[in-house]
Amino acid sequence: MPTRGVCIIHSCPGFILLRYLPFSRKSAIRDRHLVDRVRANLETFRTLSSQSLVRETDRLRGEVRRVDRKNVRWFSSSLRERKYGVKHDVILDAIALIAEAVHRVSGKSYYDVQLLAGWKLCQGTIAEIQTGEGKTLITAIPAFVFALAGRGVHVATTNDYLSRRDFETNRPAFRLLGMTTSHLDTGQDDNLKRAAYACDITYGPGYEYGFDYLRDQIQRRKSDRQPLGDRFVQQMHGHRFESAKPVQRRCAFAIIDEADSVLIDEANTPLVLGGQEPGPQTDPELYRIANQFAASLSAHTDYEKLAGGIVQLTEAGTGLARAAFEKLPRRKMSRSWSVLVQNALKAHIGFTRDVDYVVQDGEVRIVDVNTGRIHKERRWQSGLHQAIEVACGLTPSVETITQARITRQRYCQYYQQLCGLTGTAGDNAIDFRTFYGLDVAVVETHRPCQRKVLASRYFANRDDKHRYLVIDAVGRSNRGQPVLVGTRSIRESHAIAEAFRSHGSTSHAILNGVQDEQEAHVIGRAGRHGAITIATNMAGRGTDIAIGDRARACGGLHVIAAEHHESSRVDRQLAGRAARQGDPGSVQFLTSADDKLIHDHDDGLADRLRRIKQIEGVNESSLDAAIGRLQKSIEQKRFRSRQTMVARDAWLEKIQNTLAKTG
Numbered sequence: 001m002p003t004r005g006v007c008i009i010h011s012c013p014g015f016i017l018l019r020y021l022p023f024s025r026k027s028a029i030r031d032r033h034l035v036d037r038v039r040a041n042l043e044t045f046r047t048l049s050s051q052s053l054v055r056e057t058d059r060l061r062g063e064v065r066r067v068d069r070k071n072v073r074w075f076s077s078s079l080r081e082r083k084y085g086v087k088h089d090v091i092l093d094a095i096a097l098i099a100e101a102v103h104r105v106s107g108k109s110y111y112d113v114q115l116l117a118g119w120k121l122c123q124g125t126i127a128e129i130q131t132g133e134g135k136t137l138i139t140a141i142p143a144f145v146f147a148l149a150g151r152g153v154h155v156a157t158t159n160d161y162l163s164r165r166d167f168e169t170n171r172p173a174f175r176l177l178g179m180t181t182s183h184l185d186t187g188q189d190d191n192l193k194r195a196a197y198a199c200d201i202t203y204g205p206g207y208e209y210g211f212d213y214l215r216d217q218i219q220r221r222k223s224d225r226q227p228l229g230d231r232f233v234q235q236m237h238g239h240r241f242e243s244a245k246p247v248q249r250r251c252a253f254a255i256i257d258e259a260d261s262v263l264i265d266e267a268n269t270p271l272v273l274g275g276q277e278p279g280p281q282t283d284p285e286l287y288r289i290a291n292q293f294a295a296s297l298s299a300h301t302d303y304e305k306l307a308g309g310i311v312q313l314t315e316a317g318t319g320l321a322r323a324a325f326e327k328l329p330r331r332k333m334s335r336s337w338s339v340l341v342q343n344a345l346k347a348h349i350g351f352t353r354d355v356d357y358v359v360q361d362g363e364v365r366i367v368d369v370n371t372g373r374i375h376k377e378r379r380w381q382s383g384l385h386q387a388i389e390v391a392c393g394l395t396p397s398v399e400t401i402t403q404a405r406i407t408r409q410r411y412c413q414y415y416q417q418l419c420g421l422t423g424t425a426g427d428n429a430i431d432f433r434t435f436y437g438l439d440v441a442v443v444e445t446h447r448p449c450q451r452k453v454l455a456s457r458y459f460a461n462r463d464d465k466h467r468y469l470v471i472d473a474v475g476r477s478n479r480g481q482p483v484l485v486g487t488r489s490i491r492e493s494h495a496i497a498e499a500f501r502s503h504g505s506t507s508h509a510i511l512n513g514v515q516d517e518q519e520a521h522v523i524g525r526a527g528r529h530g531a532i533t534i535a536t537n538m539a540g541r542g543t544d545i546a547i548g549d550r551a552r553a554c555g556g557l558h559v560i561a562a563e564h565h566e567s568s569r570v571d572r573q574l575a576g577r578a579a580r581q582g583d584p585g586s587v588q589f590l591t592s593a594d595d596k597l598i599h600d601h602d603d604g605l606a607d608r609l610r611r612i613k614q615i616e617g618v619n620e621s622s623l624d625a626a627i628g629r630l631q632k633s634i635e636q637k638r639f640r641s642r643q644t645m646v647a648r649d650a651w652l653e654k655i656q657n658t659l660a661k662t663g
Contacts, residue, residue: 041096056097091122091145098144098173102137105172111446114138120441121419122146126259126432128425128442130449131573132544132580135421139255140170142419146253147179147200154415156206157257159373160186166257167203174201184208186377193247206262207377209248210271210411214404216246218273251415259420260569264431266368267409268645272381274400281399282383283331286340287390293324294344303345311345334399335383343387351388354491363397364389367490373536409435409642410649423576424569431639435646447582450556453575454588456624457617462594464615466499469560469590473532474505480554482531484545486574487562488596493534496562500532511535527557537565537574547583556584563595568631590617591627602630 099110117127118141129135146153157163167183174181182196184204196202256262297303302317325337357364366378379385386396429440459465473483487493497510509522526533529550547556559578565571579585593609605626
């Protein structure tokens with residue numbers, strides 16, 4: 001019997017092979033049989049009327065409900081566990097049923113590998129499915145299967161635009177099968193939210209589920225504060241008390257899109273719910289004085305920047321801060337002067353505009369360091385957000401009291417059944433197994449991948465790199481090949497756009513971080529004949545880049561990665577934009593000594609790159625190996641950091657439970 005772990009689903013003409021590590025021929029035969037069974041059921045369902053399809057759904061619901069509560073997680077059981085024979089027939093029937101419903105409402109048919117990917121998600125795994133392989137339709141399979149239990153399914157995406165798009169795409173098929181669906185909107189009142197969660201399948205951005213959970217916890221705590229004796233006395237006077245009714249049902253099933261981003265990259269990023277009422281405030285004049293004081297300090301003499309972004313005043317700087325404190329006007333201060341100075345210093349030297357944040361519509365908005373996306377709903381805490389606002393010349397916003405917070409990792413663990421899909425998961429199989437108990441299934445593409453990976457080029461400085469990038473991109477564009485330039489930060493995308501303009505090229509589009517319908521439209525046009533598009537690495541993620549016939553004849557989409565990311569997985573995500581669905585395409589990585597990865601983590605490698613004499617750059621396998629080692633080292637450090645965070649979360653939860661029992 002094969003062991004649990006990473007499995008790879010291979011596709012070749014007329015045959016499906018599911019290979020576990022170690023390889024088992026029995027599993028391959030079994031899964032070929034699985035697909036044959038689904039196809040046979042599909043032929044049967046093709047003859048049914050719409051009313052009959054709904055009746056078939058009701059029959060399956062009845063079979064699911066007969067599984068006792070103790071064993072409700074039978075969905076995720078392995079194919080080889082035969083304790084509950086009903087489960088295989090139910091799941092196979094359900095997969096065939098949703099496949100037929102999708103075909104009727106859209107005319108689309110599932111590929112064999114898509115059916116197997118849906119099956120693996122029903123088992124509770126993380127499925128690695130390459131971009132362009134139809135993840136939106138694949139999620140309909142586990143959503144329908146889980147919904148049969150009648151306990152609610154949450155389909156979580158990274159943002160509102162993608163969740164609404166997926167909701168609108170799959171809703172007709174679910175409606176045909178008699179399933180209720182809804183979409184969570186930010187700002188909905190409690191009654192609308194409660195109705196949305198009461199549906200069989202609920203779509204929404206991942207953070208919205210977390211914030212609703214926190215709001216429910218706050219309401220529950222408020223209702224529990226009523227002293228028992230007071231409540232009894234008031235009941236004797238005819239008053240009725242009702243416990244706060246949560247908007248969410250108990251977390252049962254969740255399907256997470258871009259699971260690597262949510263469960264790994266953002267695992268340590270807490271969801272913080274601020275209160276409606278303002279908290280203690282600091283007079284805006286003191287923020288401005290602290291900002292001016294921080295700007296007057298000198299590096300090394302007055303302060304030092306330590307590892308991890310920590311800024312520390314030297315003895316001389318501390319003396320200057322003490323002298324400045326003596327001259328402060330008498331104003332309201334919610335934090336100590338030293339904290340105001342620390343925040344002001346961080347605003348000046350610890351955070352970079354158009355890298356860590358942007359200013360839009362008169363507001364400071366945080367840029368996610370992992371994805372490059374701009375998040376309106378996030379705010380830095382403890383006065384740091386206000387310090388950055390003042391550093392940007394804005395009026396400091398009102399501070400609110402943090403009412404509740406929870407990490408994404410901890411919240412996701414409340415679900416009784418969790419699965420997810422992404423284009424890059426195999427490299428992080430250990431993370432998913434260690435922190436979530438989830439296996440990874442790597443699904444091969446429906447058609448063979450034709451992507452060409454060109455040798456990486458290395459440069460002494462950023463100017464040489466940009467010069468090569470522009471000449472290469474313009475040359476390819478003139479030959480009709482579309483080019484996508486992926487950048488790590490918004491600032492870098494602006495710098496590259498300026499390099500194009502300096503070269504006399506202005507026919508390029510630029511995208512930065514805000515995932516909405518307009519961005520999806522622009523990124524969708526990036527595959528047109530001769531187009532040049534500059535975007536942060538994650539801009540437009542989740543949107544298919546279609547290649548026209550003329551562009552295909554010119555070599556397909558060429559991706560230029562302007563620099564490496566700390567995570568090799570993010571590099572793979574960018575490379576995956578090229579050569580989708582069997583189309584031709586290519587990718588090349590460019591690196592210079594000024595890149596953030598090199599500058600922040602390896603001075604020796606930076607010195608080595610600066611000695612490169614050729615302005616057109618060099619190809620060198622030893623440099624490729626050095627980049628790989630550096631990324632692996634950083635990923636290992638982050639893995640240990642996540643382990644520490646998990647241990648801390650477990651300790652805090654234990655303390656809270658102990659206090660709850662004794663309080």
